[in-house]
Amino acid sequence: MFLESGIENSGATPRKESLQNFLENSPVGIHIADDNGIITFANKAELDLLGYKEGEYVGQPLIRFYQDHDYFDKLYQKLKNEGFLKNQQAKMICKDGSLVDVMISCNFYFEDDKLIHTRCFTRDITEIKKSENLLHLLNRAGEELAATHDTGEALDKIIKLLIPSFTDMVVINELNADGYGNLLKMGHSDPQKMKMAEEYRKNHPINLNHPYKGSVGYSFKTGEPLLIQNFTPEIFNEVNVDDEYVKILKDLSITSVMLVPMQVYGRITGVVSFLSCNPENIYDETDFNFVKSFCNRMALTLENTRLYEEIKKEIEERIEVDKKKDEFISIASHELKTPVTSLKAYTQILQSTFDENKNIQAVEMLSKMDKQVDKLTTLIVDLLDVTKIDKGELMFEMKEFDFNEMVKEIAEEMQRITKSHKIVLDLNHCDPIIGDRTRIGQVIVNFISNAIKYSPGGDQIIIKTSCGNYKVKLSVLDKGIGIPKEEQPNIFRRFFRVPGKSSYTFPGMGLGLYISSEIIRRHDGRIFFESEEGKGSSFSFEINSHS
Ligand code: ADP
Numbered sequence: 001m002f003l004e005s006g007i008e009n010s011g012a013t014p015r016k017e018s019l020q021n022f023l024e025n026s027p028v029g030i031h032i033a034d035d036n037g038i039i040t041f042a043n044k045a046e047l048d049l050l051g052y053k054e055g056e057y058v059g060q061p062l063i064r065f066y067q068d069h070d071y072f073d074k075l076y077q078k079l080k081n082e083g084f085l086k087n088q089q090a091k092m093i094c095k096d097g098s099l100v101d102v103m104i105s106c107n108f109y110f111e112d113d114k115l116i117h118t119r120c121f122t123r124d125i126t127e128i129k130k131s132e133n134l135l136h137l138l139n140r141a142g143e144e145l146a147a148t149h150d151t152g153e154a155l156d157k158i159i160k161l162l163i164p165s166f167t168d169m170v171v172i173n174e175l176n177a178d179g180y181g182n183l184l185k186m187g188h189s190d191p192q193k194m195k196m197a198e199e200y201r202k203n204h205p206i207n208l209n210h211p212y213k214g215s216v217g218y219s220f221k222t223g224e225p226l227l228i229q230n231f232t233p234e235i236f237n238e239v240n241v242d243d244e245y246v247k248i249l250k251d252l253s254i255t256s257v258m259l260v261p262m263q264v265y266g267r268i269t270g271v272v273s274f275l276s277c278n279p280e281n282i283y284d285e286t287d288f289n290f291v292k293s294f295c296n297r298m299a300l301t302l303e304n305t306r307l308y309e310e311i312k313k314e315i316e317e318r319i320e321v322d323k324k325k326d327e328f329i330s331i332a333s334h335e336l337k338t339p340v341t342s343l344k345a346y347t348q349i350l351q352s353t354f355d356e357n358k359n360i361q362a363v364e365m366l367s368k369m370d371k372q373v374d375k376l377t378t379l380i381v382d383l384l385d386v387t388k389i390d391k392g393e394l395m396f397e398m399k400e401f402d403f404n405e406m407v408k409e410i411a412e413e414m415q416r417i418t419k420s421h422k423i424v425l426d427l428n429h430c431d432p433i434i435g436d437r438t439r440i441g442q443v444i445v446n447f448i449s450n451a452i453k454y455s456p457g458g459d460q461i462i463i464k465t466s467c468g469n470y471k472v473k474l475s476v477l478d479k480g481i482g483i484p485k486e487e488q489p490n491i492f493r494r495f496f497r498v499p500g501k502s503s504y505t506f507p508g509m510g511l512g513l514y515i516s517s518e519i520i521r522r523h524d525g526r527i528f529f530e531s532e533e534g535k536g537s538s539f540s541f542e543i544n545s546h547s
Contacts (some may be wrong), residue, residue: 027191029122045277049124051095067091081113096291101129133445134290144302149308169275181206200248219259219271228257256283260291263301326390333383344373381509396436403430403472414448420458430467431544439519446512447476447539453506455480475540483531492517
């Protein structure tokens with residue numbers, strides 16, 4: 001029919017009959033419309049796509065078959081202006097009233113500048129559109145999962161995305177550490193049916209021991225995903241399934257099923273069931289591939305969330321333990337302070353009494369006792385300082401003082417109590433500085449006593465000062481045991497002591513450097529060290545000379 005109305009053969013083109021045959025049987029939909037937009041020809045593929053008989057389609061205005069008339073007009077205008085349309089998407093109306101996504105490409109046929117007709121190719125893009133939608137869904141779900149660390153909240157959002165646009169019912173089961181399948185989340189477009197399914201699951205845990213093929217337990221056990229396109233409860237006729245279950249399946253009117261395991265690094269962590277209750281929505285391979293990718297993503301995110309929650313819990317527990325430890329230290333150090341102060345006073349009274357009575361042996365023993373009381377006092381003072389740091393109550397009295405003079409005083413004092421080491425001073429001129437003399441002195445005492453303690457073979461301890469650019473710097477160098485590289489990052493942490501034999505050999509609580517670092521920090525200074533295991537260490541600080 002149309003061949004008479006315009007399509008001509010010329011030269012090398014095939015014979016008329018074969019060209020007509022080609023157009024009529026082309027797997028792509030083709031139609032021709034005249035200059036009034038009336039369809040004059042449609043091939044079999046186009047009629048099949050829309051479900052019309054030739055008489056119901058040919059002879060009709062083309063616009064009738066487009067869902068959006070304004071959009072159709074726009075396309076027609078574009079076709080007129082540009083002479084062609086390439087890959088334009090549209091929705092066409094099928095005979096049964098449903099819509100189909102198509103991609104159209106058209107051009108004009110002119111004769112002597114007169115428009116004779118338009119010819120169009122119509123391709124069905126339902127599958128492409130479906131894949132596009134599923135990809136969009138997958139990305140949205142990925143974003144929802146990534147945006148929250150609350151598993152329950154993320155799953156609620158995902159279920160809202162999936163129901164009802166993709167499926168009618170979703171059941172997410174997790175494999176617990178005890179080996180039991182646990183219902184994590186369930187969603188159904190009909191709340192009544194959802195209640196019924198939840199009630200059933202509460203009383204019927206997943207059978208992981210002897211699961212039958214096609215059950216959730218089977219997917220748990222084997223890790224095999226399963227697509228049952230046309231599901232009927234009778235599928236279970238051959239296995240021993242309780243009547244209640246079959247009744248539930250019938251009541252839910254399930255028509256199509258997909259079971260997909262969630263796997264993380266090859267380990268099955270759960271199974272997700274997708275259930276369609278709509279005879280129109282029969283799952284196909286595209287859906288199946290989508291849910292497999294979807295469950296992979298979900299599995300990984302759920303695992304990450306689980307790890308995050310585990311670590312968070314662990315940190316919270318540690319914080320709680322630390323809090324209790326701090327409270328204990330605070331109470332213990334306060335309670336110890338008073339008896340130790342009295343002990344010191346009584347030791348001194350006894351010392352002078354025995355001294356008057358010339359009881360040399362008792363005086364010597366009391367002197368040793370006095371030294372031990374002093375050690376105890378130092379420990380208590382350190383603990384009290386830690387408590388003060390925690391509570392932000394470490395007070396500073398900033399005054400001008402001669403830095404080198406203080407260093408000399410401390411060095412002399414320390415030299416008096418050590419015979420094994422020689423303290424050598426290398427002091428460079430410094431103008432008076434502003435700071436808390438006692439607290440800075442406490443840092444220097446800590447550096448020197450550590451240098452003595454951790455170089456048991458004796459040798460020199462060098463104290464170096466240098467000043468300039470409104471800064472003073474002090475370093476204490478020893479040739480002792482040094483600090484292993486891997487332990488160095490922890491050295492200023494509270495209660496940290498280099499682990500191993502040395503922590504038993506040398507007494508201490510791991511507080512001196514922690515307190516020192518806080519004192520230097522409060523002077524806006526910098527505390528640092530260099531150390532090599534077996535060779536020695538140098539501990540330094542640098543502060544502004546006018547803090
Ligand atoms: P304490 O000496 O009471 O344990 P510190 O906080 O002063 O506590 O020191 C923390 C740890 O750093 C020490 O336990 C020790 O392992 C290491 N350390 C400190 N100074 C030196 C040093 N000069 N040489 C080797 N190790 C040191």
